[in-house]
Amino acid sequence: MAQQIEKVGVLGAGLMGHGIAQVAAQSGYQVVLRELDEATLQKGIAKIEKQLARAVEKGKMDETEAGEVRARIQGTVHYRDLADCDLVIEAITESLPLKLEMWREVDEIVKPGAVFATNTSSLAVIDQAAATSRPQQFVGLHYFNPAQVMKLVEVVRCVTTSEEAFTTALEFARSEHKLAIPTKDKAGFIVNRLLVPYMLDAIRAYEEGVGSVEEIDEAMKAGAGHPMGPLTLADFVGLDTLGSICDVLFEEFRERRFARPPTLRKMLSAGWFGRKSGIGFYDYSGEAPKPNPAF
């Protein structure tokens, strides 16, 4: 049987965390959104406010409703504010040591019955579960960017996950009107296992001169009906995140299709992380994205 969830903690107010918090608040949950410092927290909250304003503008929500959603989100820089959460979802940087350090602190503070979930895109869920005192109450809840729009949540059961925690996570995702698909605790789960080599192959196709950055993107949009071309998508996901995911997949499977192409490696050395840093395969400094002149 699923546990009752009323209050949800979200760790990290970045690209994924702010969206996960907004979706939970829109679904009626009380949300505690935790960031490292006040400035980063306010940036995340501003993104939520912007999306709520857009929803009101488009007539998808009225002002009162948007105000209620905003009021359900409590921002904090302290772990102690998560103490009475029923579910805690982490969406911090994709680094196992950082996640483990964070869970050790959170585990001491949050009430014993609460379920913990990681939004990891590729790391094995068990590696985080085992670092807590409640590995049976640990699951993966993998959202997709933008979390407010994308229908899917992969619900990952690791070897220690209890039936109750798994059902709780499934029911929680469904209560947010998401399509909850159960997956095994296998690096990349379903989507990233297929999507990441596709984006890496697009980079290799560019390297081999098959097409320009724009031609590759336009071809996949017009020829395969994708909403975004693979290189635009790589910028959108974040090239740093893509790099971390492919490293984990390569480590796990040792297959060339998961290896970092040289272009990605060099872009990361240059600090080009895609849309979030203002430059990647495209330059986002103006009104509309323009091709990065380096390509």
Ligand code: 3HC
């Ligand atoms: N937050 C909230 N809503 C957003 C949004 C955001 N960040 N971005 C777009 N939207 C909403 C818009 O308000 C609009 O809503 P409406 O239809 O009700 O008016 C709708 O989404 C469509 O947006 P736009 O008209 O501005 O633009 P597009 O039609 O180009 O859609 C897109 C934007 C939804 C991002 C679409 O391009 C898309 O689906 N792209 C592919 C995204 C994708 O593949 N994501 C998965 C990445 S992989 C991942 O996340 C896994 C991780 O582990 C790496």
